Amino acid sequence: MDQLWIDLAAVLAAASPLVIAAMGETLSERAGVINLSLDGTMLLAAMTGFAVALTTGNLLLGFAAAALVGAAVATVLGLFSLTLGQSQTAVGFVLALLCTDLSSFLGAPFVRVPGPAVPFTPIPVLADLPVLGTLFFRHDPVIYASFLIIPATAYLLYGTRLGLIVRALGERPAAVYARGVDVTRWRYALLIAGGALVGIAGAAFSLDLKQGWSYRHTFGAGWIVLAIVIFGGWRPWRVALGCYLFAALEIVATRSQSALPNFPTQIIQVAPFVLMIFVLALVNLASSPAAMRRAATLPQIWQRPLLGAINRLRATAPAALGQPFERP
Amino acid sequence: MHIAVENLTKRFGPVCANDRLTVSFAAGQIHGVLGENGAGKSTLMKLLSGYIQPDEGRIVFNDMPRRLRGPGDALAAGVGMVQQEPLDIPAFTVLENLLCAAPPGVFRSRRAAQIALLDLAERLGFPVDPAARLDQLTIGQRQQVEIMRLLLCGAQVLILDEPTTGITAAQARALFAALRQIAAEGRTVLFVSHKLEEVAELCHTVTVLRNGQVVPPGQLPMPQPQEYLLALMFGDSGAAPPIYRPLPAIDAPPVWELRNVTVRSGALHLVDLNHRFAAGRIIGLAGLDGSGQQVLLRLLAGQQAPDRGQVLVNGRDLTGAGAIAFRQAGVEYLPADRLHDGMIGALSLADHFALLQRNGLLVDRRRAEELARQAIADYQIKATPVTPIASLSGGNQQRAMLALIPPTARGILAEQPTRGLDVASARAIWSRLQARRDDGCCIIFSSPDLDEIMEYSDEVIVCFAGRIGPPIPRALLSAGRLAELIGGVGFDALVDVAR
Amino acid sequence: MAVTYSLPRMDGMRTDRLKLAASLTRPMLALVAAFALTTLALLSTGVSPLEAYRLVLFGAFSTPVRLSDMIMLAAPLLLCAVGLSITFAGGLYNLGVEGQMIAGAIAAMVPLRLWPDWPPLLLWLLAGLSGAAGGALWALLIGALRQYANVSEIFAGLGMNFLASGLALYMVLGPWRRQTSASLSGTDLLPRDLWLPTIDRLRLAPAAPLIALLALAVVWWALTKTRWGLEVRAVGLNPAAAGRLGVAAARRMAETLAACGALAGIAGMLQVVAVHHALIPNISSGIGLLGLLVALLARADPRWLLPIAVAFASFTVGSIQLPLTLGIDSAIAGVLQGALVLFALVARARVR
Numbered sequence A: 001m002d003q004l005w006i007d008l009a010a011v012l013a014a015a016s017p018l019v020i021a022a023m024g025e026t027l028s029e030r031a032g033v034i035n036l037s038l039d040g041t042m043l044l045a046a047m048t049g050f051a052v053a054l055t056t057g058n059l060l061l062g063f064a065a066a067a068l069v070g071a072a073v074a075t076v077l078g079l080f081s082l083t084l085g086q087s088q089t090a091v092g093f094v095l096a097l098l099c100t101d102l103s104s105f106l107g108a109p110f111v112r113v114p115g116p117a118v119p120f121t122p123i124p125v126l127a128d129l130p131v132l133g134t135l136f137f138r139h140d141p142v143i144y145a146s147f148l149i150i151p152a153t154a155y156l157l158y159g160t161r162l163g164l165i166v167r168a169l170g171e172r173p174a175a176v177y178a179r180g181v182d183v184t185r186w187r188y189a190l191l192i193a194g195g196a197l198v199g200i201a202g203a204a205f206s207l208d209l210k211q212g213w214s215y216r217h218t219f220g221a222g223w224i225v226l227a228i229v230i231f232g233g234w235r236p237w238r239v240a241l242g243c244y245l246f247a248a249l250e251i252v253a254t255r256s257q258s259a260l261p262n263f264p265t266q267i268i269q270v271a272p273f274v275l276m277i278f279v280l281a282l283v284n285l286a287s288s289p290a291a292m293r294r295a296a297t298l299p300q301i302w303q304r305p306l307l308g309a310i311n312r313l314r315a316t317a318p319a320a321l322g323q324p325f326e327r328p
Numbered sequence B: 001m002h003i004a005v006e007n008l009t010k011r012f013g014p015v016c017a018n019d020r021l022t023v024s025f026a027a028g029q030i031h032g033v034l035g036e037n038g039a040g041k042s043t044l045m046k047l048l049s050g051y052i053q054p055d056e057g058r059i060v061f062n063d064m065p066r067r068l069r070g071p072g073d074a075l076a077a078g079v080g081m082v083q084q085e086p087l088d089i090p091a092f093t094v095l096e097n098l099l100c101a102a103p104p105g106v107f108r109s110r111r112a113a114q115i116a117l118l119d120l121a122e123r124l125g126f127p128v129d130p131a132a133r134l135d136q137l138t139i140g141q142r143q144q145v146e147i148m149r150l151l152l153c154g155a156q157v158l159i160l161d162e163p164t165t166g167i168t169a170a171q172a173r174a175l176f177a178a179l180r181q182i183a184a185e186g187r188t189v190l191f192v193s194h195k196l197e198e199v200a201e202l203c204h205t206v207t208v209l210r211n212g213q214v215v216p217p218g219q220l221p222m223p224q225p226q227e228y229l230l231a232l233m234f235g236d237s238g239a240a241p242p243i244y245r246p247l248p249a250i251d252a253p254p255v256w257e258l259r260n261v262t263v264r265s266g267a268l269h270l271v272d273l274n275h276r277f278a279a280g281r282i283i284g285l286a287g288l289d290g291s292g293q294q295v296l297l298r299l300l301a302g303q304q305a306p307d308r309g310q311v312l313v314n315g316r317d318l319t320g321a322g323a324i325a326f327r328q329a330g331v332e333y334l335p336a337d338r339l340h341d342g343m344i345g346a347l348s349l350a351d352h353f354a355l356l357q358r359n360g361l362l363v364d365r366r367r368a369e370e371l372a373r374q375a376i377a378d379y380q381i382k383a384t385p386v387t388p389i390a391s392l393s394g395g396n397q398q399r400a401m402l403a404l405i406p407p408t409a410r411g412i413l414a415e416q417p418t419r420g421l422d423v424a425s426a427r428a429i430w431s432r433l434q435a436r437r438d439d440g441c442c443i444i445f446s447s448p449d450l451d452e453i454m455e456y457s458d459e460v461i462v463c464f465a466g467r468i469g470p471p472i473p474r475a476l477l478s479a480g481r482l483a484e485l486i487g488g489v490g491f492d493a494l495v496d497v498a499r
Numbered sequence C: 001m002a003v004t005y006s007l008p009r010m011d012g013m014r015t016d017r018l019k020l021a022a023s024l025t026r027p028m029l030a031l032v033a034a035f036a037l038t039t040l041a042l043l044s045t046g047v048s049p050l051e052a053y054r055l056v057l058f059g060a061f062s063t064p065v066r067l068s069d070m071i072m073l074a075a076p077l078l079l080c081a082v083g084l085s086i087t088f089a090g091g092l093y094n095l096g097v098e099g100q101m102i103a104g105a106i107a108a109m110v111p112l113r114l115w116p117d118w119p120p121l122l123l124w125l126l127a128g129l130s131g132a133a134g135g136a137l138w139a140l141l142i143g144a145l146r147q148y149a150n151v152s153e154i155f156a157g158l159g160m161n162f163l164a165s166g167l168a169l170y171m172v173l174g175p176w177r178r179q180t181s182a183s184l185s186g187t188d189l190l191p192r193d194l195w196l197p198t199i200d201r202l203r204l205a206p207a208a209p210l211i212a213l214l215a216l217a218v219v220w221w222a223l224t225k226t227r228w229g230l231e232v233r234a235v236g237l238n239p240a241a242a243g244r245l246g247v248a249a250a251r252r253m254a255e256t257l258a259a260c261g262a263l264a265g266i267a268g269m270l271q272v273v274a275v276h277h278a279l280i281p282n283i284s285s286g287i288g289l290l291g292l293l294v295a296l297l298a299r300a301d302p303r304w305l306l307p308i309a310v311a312f313a314s315f316t317v318g319s320i321q322l323p324l325t326l327g328i329d330s331a332i333a334g335v336l337q338g339a340l341v342l343f344a345l346v347a348r349a350r351v352r
Helices: A002-014 A016-030 A038-056 A059-083 A088-106 A132-136 A141-159 A161-171 A173-178 A183-209 A221-231 A236-259 A265-286 A289-296 A300-313 B041-048 B071-077 B094-099 B110-124 B139-152 B169-184 B196-202 B226-234 B293-301 B323-328 B338-342 B349-356 B365-379 B394-403 B423-438 B450-456 B479-486 B491-498 C017-045 C049-061 C064-089 C097-114 C120-149 C153-173 C207-225 C227-237 C239-244 C249-276 C287-297 C302-319 C332-347
Strands: B003-012 B015-025 B030-034 B056-061 B064-066 B079-082 B157-161 B188-193 B205-210 B256-265 B268-277 B281-286 B308-313 B331-334 B411-415 B442-446 B459-464
Touching (some): A002 A141, A016 A038, A016 A141, A038 A059, A038 A088, A038 A183, A059 A088, A059 A183, A088 C017, A141 A161, A141 A183, A141 A236, A173 B071, A183 A221, A221 C153, A236 A265, A265 C120, A289 A300, B003 B041, B015 B056, B015 B205, B030 B169, B041 B079, B041 B157, B041 B188, B094 B139, B110 B139, B110 B169, B139 B157, B139 B169, B169 B188, B169 B196, B169 B479, B205 B226, B256 B293, B281 B423, B281 B450, B338 B394, B338 C239, B349 B394, B349 C227, B365 B394, B411 B423, B450 B479, B459 B479, C049 C302, C049 C332, C097 C120, C097 C153, C097 C249, C097 C287, C120 C249, C227 C239
Parallel strands (some): B030 B188, B281 B459, B331 B411, B411 B442
16 A cells, blocks of 8 residues: 555656646646747756756756746747747747757757756655655655645636636637737736746756756657646646646556566557547547537436536637737 | 817728717717718727727817827726627636726725625616626626626726617617616716617717718707708718519529428527528528527528438438538528638639639639639629739628629528628628529528618518527518517517418 | 739749848848857857858768768658648648658558568559558548547647657567567668669669659649649638638548648658668658758748758758767757748748
């Protein structure tokens, strides 16, 4: 039994960069901007964070630099898409590739150099609690931060006036404009804040989870986060759940490698992403009008729970996601 | 608050939408702003509420000149505008929508906001549920929510743009009562409309706009003789009385026939439709937004398959065959939003004719340009065959869309065929459609404008709350009766009689 | 009246000379900005940018060997970019091109492994057909996910990329593993006589660039001259309106995906029979994504695809010498390519 809790704690830890990045992306997408550059941003931030922490010997400076990189890339995306009106998809995609190559090029001197890492800091007293202590209080500060950022994002979006504006920006920017809010400026703010979080998530890889730097260090984590945000229906708790499920699947995949010596288990590594896309497809299929019409012909006893489950799983994107805002 | 404009001028390209307007609106009154489509009403209201900025002239609130850089500035100065489709956030609840980006200090807490909202709702006689999601409400309810939001955010001047379009008769009565109450409390109401009766019923003064100018200069006190206002609105040519022709008997098979059709779309559930749509008729679909006209048009265009029953086109059963099969059978669908789903903005008229070609591996470019040139001459479209459609004016786009209807078409479904067009363009469009009707087409159109329905239909079908009424010959219908039917008054009796 | 059938995204011809000068200023500025960014990155490593540029820009043309390597990279790159210009015309972002290349490579391996004794010419033909079919199938799965399950083609494409690379790994380590021992370096090499013939002592197989050029010509013709091409462009610009005018929009979209997948699949086949002579896990080596950059920079305009594909391939091949001669990473080629596309996007923006 104890092993189970330890494994679960490992899942929580392994998902920490994903969670931080996913919350950042959720914020930007809720405001209506898709930051498709995520994978490149995370790599460039991971490299920069590691390099800065290594040369200055200061971990905080490393994280700050990573956040700065994330914010800078987001600013470029904003400049090109929000101000200059280019497609968010095109600019984001090009930035993703550009930043990936930039990280490979600039990071070459730091490949496999041993460097600083965030220290393990169990929380006194709480760490000794049974189960809970193992699960939540025997980690390092980055992982604690990943725990806190979920309720913080949820509270920001659903519990504050600011959150109303953020969500309205993604749903109907024209209405926010009519209320005297500068849509473009606010979208920049959310995009940049989200980008900074993505940068921090990059550093969480290079300074914590996978300490050090190597070529394509984050192994496609950015693309995975983008899919998880959709999978989680742009709702913070569900997005976080998606991150943990993904991390759990990955750990299971790694474990099964030793259990199945004759099976080339490398392919299991690609399974989580594929699985997620197909679950997403299934949910969408189940909530399609045709399926709904068929469900409506089922006996009443079946209908209720079925429709309820579909409604809970269904994810509606912010109505104005990815669309440029034109003043009416 | 007293508001005034002095020499206000706004041009859009060569068109002078507002031409040195000078007029003022006193506090505590309801001011009507009348004018036909394209007279410059909307431009004036957008200028007053900060959505657009004037080229010349100034706007004065309480004797203070103001520069409004956006609707936020206008609201801060106390001017709020209710758009035809309220600018709210459909995914939000009424309360969330109220709190979103409210001016600082207006609501201290959610609870305070809720109390203030319920309080105001009671005063104005609007029933409201603060926890309801806006996308579940009707246009009329959303309009009420928007009015209350603006008032709670401190609006001293309320501008309403054609507010009775798309709301029920009961909602209109409630709206009028509330507006009187708002004016009685000392606020200013600007009521923009092209409907004389409403202005006569509600307003203390009236300002008539024609071709971007106030005629005669300045405000008129109400009441005024109807004929005088009509003459002001339309000029001396006036509204010629429409000519009614008797409906010819037709022995051709019906263009469309619905047999026991049941179809569900969103919240609407159309049950057991049995209709025959004869050739050589123009049939107007009247009804409030979302009463079922859209679903009926989509059903007849083959874009939506019925859940039960049969749809026949020219006697052939095309149930569930899809829009392309319907099109091949001679059904043409003209959507309201011309550039959104009617035509392809970046392509030219010649490209569109090329798209209609159905044979051969290669595009017959020469033939397409020939057809485009001919259409330009026939329909008086101001364009060359290779001008992108997006750079044409609305009227020319609509004419182009009509020109693209193949001569073999037997049924034309037109959604708001004259939306956003000036009067001259609208007349031109209608003369084309009438010519098509005389050639033996069946034309079914929907319009929120009852005048248009009354003027051009041979038969009228009223849709009410997802129910489709029987076709009524235009000659047996009066404007008042149609307005009642749309609101559901006497609708049941009508359906019973038809049975 | 001039009868031109230009793609909608292209700028019209401007006769006014001032306007011509003005229209050249922005691309020039974009070029300068892209090189400025790349130079900055180079300076940060302390090497001489001039020396680095000499290698990146001209290195691919310095020896026949490098030139032939460049051509062998440009061929699949051009194939992918040509395919992507079809999907762009249809209004789709086919990020799944990478996976389609892999699927094509795997499918192409099937006849080569099943009947190695058949005449090579027949086998190459079969491999080409099989590769095209594999790529097209992979792309159609994206189309199905988009059409029926409402998953955006971007994420469906990424998912299919992951799946394809998983499948390639599985084949290399499982059913098709080396006879000696399974290895991540790939399957056993194909028999010599199945390698696409090359020019003496070079790795240049002339068939590869010829196929790519043929594809370019055919696609250009199809997009600009045929009814199919016009319908595809109409769907890409406005699917709803195209549907109203009688175009089978969903079908055209699926066809563009299938066409792009088929071309990417042929590119994958070429990687197998002309470059690696085996299936390796990383058979696509990012060529598909680079093809996306090429297509974006060319704005899917067929006239620009060839020069840009050649330029990008030469950057990549030229940069391979950087680690040996200057001790810096070869990823600078990617930085230059990315920066060029990024600033080109800005150069096209309407300033508001």
